[in-house]
Amino acid sequence: MSSKYLKLALSVLLMCFFSVNAQLNSLPVPNKQQLAWQKAEFGVVFHYDLHVFDESKYNQATNRISPVADYNIFNPEQLDVEQWVISAKAAGAKFAILTVTHETGFALFQSEVNPYSMKILKWKEGKGDIFRDFTDACRKHGIKPGVYLGIRWNSFFGVHDFIVDGQPNSIMQKKRQAYYNAMVEGMVKEICCNYGPLFEIWFDGGASSPQKGAPDVLPIVKKYQPDCLFYHNDQLADARWGGSENGTVNYPCWSTFPYNFTGSGESAIPGIHKNGFELLKQGDEDGKYWVPAMADSPLRGFNSRHEWFWEPDDEKSIYPLEELMNIYYKSVGRNATLIMGLTPDNTGLIPKEDVQRLKQLGDEIKRRFDFPLATTRGKGKIIELKLTQETSINQLMVQENIALGHRVRKFSIQAYQRGKWQTVNKGSAIGNKYIFLSCKKNILAKKLRLVIDESVAEPDIINFAAYYVNLE
Structure with missing residues (x-):
């Protein structure tokens, strides 16, 4: 080969090399806290507040504007926060979050700066600290603790959408703000x-930003809890709400997003809130930021109910096991992190009916996913999975190495049947976990293969698994 053509060939190779590397370097990837949060897959949030102890049903609109007449109604005589955590662990939760403040403004910890906190109670002579009990119990039982802070609404201090009541911009209003x-x-x-270290900090409805007159919380979290998932304000969202409170997300559900923030509800920018928050529900496969989706739902969300806080005689609103598994498949199985809302009652315990359902959920998840027929992993466009013999299969799982980002764009799963490869499932987003359950027809095969039909870099599949699940 002449030196002229050799230089040309070398030039082309270098262009290809730099092009591929530029593409890889521009591919969004999770930070450390996002990766841990997605790998955890399933957590819970405990909602507890003063109104659990009154005799009226929870009404959000009323609670946002009406201070509780007597805060000493707070009197959980059998409080056992460890029981809460054990119940969550039995369901398979890897992390747990406590609602430390909500719309009443009352704080479930010992605060030196908030007078409306546990110090004012007769209960435990004002020395109780439920958040301390909670974080201790979580660490004792191997659950990662997190916190939920409601600062957008506060009926005690007269705060609505982060702004203190009063004549706008008056001296009094400015001082109170x-x-x-x-x-x-x-x-x-x-x-x-x-x-101690916290896994996630969740601001109810977001935390707005100081540019809009709200508290400036992001620098504090970043300084003192740098490894904590931040969710969220107008400046940053380490994760995003998945667009509904029924525990499910759409498919595909990409972890990538065109913005590194989400806003909240009607305050979100048009690109986010248009079309019924479609962007939150699906993400954007070409988005330049890693902002994975959360799917949240209360355990008591059945029969047209939606109970984030305990209500008496409401056990019929506990989701049946079958519905909970459907939620699991449509959240964890679609690359989202599921957070289930749990409701301690006025005695201070998770009700026995809820405890029983949580145990059933954990057992069922183990039954369906702890015993694959075969598993494999690999890199490249085709990954083959061999079984020892021709076997009935009705569930498939694929996991991508998300530390490297979303590399797969389209894929198909094929079974070798009657002497040729037959496509049994197709998809696009894989991410942390993709689960396919065939409820109508089993797949009979001795070998399967995952075919990556389209990718932006070399696919890195860390798990390709086949199962048979008895659904009767």
Whole structure:
């Protein structure tokens, strides 16, 4: 080969090399906290507040504007936070979050900056600290603790959508707003500094931003809890709401997103809230930021109910096991992290009916996923899975190495049947976990293969598994 053609060939190779590397370098990948959160797959959030102890049903609109007349109604005589955590662990949860403040404004911990906290109670002579009990119980039982803070609404301090009531921009309103913002920032610092490492911090409805007059919480979290998943404000979202509170997301559900923030509800930018929040539900396969989806639902969300807080005589709203598994497949099985809402009652316990259903859920997840017929892993466009003999299969799982980002764009799963490869399933997003359950017809085959039909870089599949699940 002449030196002229050799230089040309070398030039082409270098162009290809730099093109591929540029593509790889631009591919969004999760940070450390996002990766841990997606790998956890399933967590719970415990909602507890003063109104659990009154005799009226929870009404969000009322609770946001009406201070609780007597905070000493808070009196959980059998409080056992460890029982809460054990119940969550039995369901298979890997992390747990406690709602430390919600719309009443009352704080379930010992605060030096918020006078409306556990220090004012007769219960335990004002020395109780439920968040301390909670984080201790989580660590004792191998559950990662997190916190939920409601700062957008506060009926005690008269705060609506982060803004303190009063004549806008009057001296009095400005002073009260400054006091509220400083108090919230102080609470966030207390939470971040006094309770050890936290897995996730969840601001109810987001935390807005100081540019809009709201408390400035992001720098505090980043300084004192740098490894904590931040969810979320107008500046940053380490994760995104999946667009509904029924525990499911659409398919495909990409972890990538065109923005590194999401806003909240009607405050979201048009690109996010249009078409019924479609972007939140599906993500964007070409998005330049890694913002994975959360699918959340209360355990008591059946029979047209939606109970984030305990209500008496409401056991019929507990999801049946079959419905819970459907939620699992349409969240965890679609590359989302599932967070289930649990409701401690006015005695301080998770009700026995809820405990029983959580145990059933954990057992069923193990039954369906702990015993694959065969598994494999590999890189490249085709990955073959061999079984020892021709076998009935009705469930398939694929997992991508998400530390490297979404590399797969389209794939098909094929079974070798009657002397040729037959396509039994097709998809696009894999991400942390993709699950296919065939409810109508079993797949009879001795070998399967995963064919990557389209990718943006070399596919890295860390798990390709086949199962047979008895659905009777």
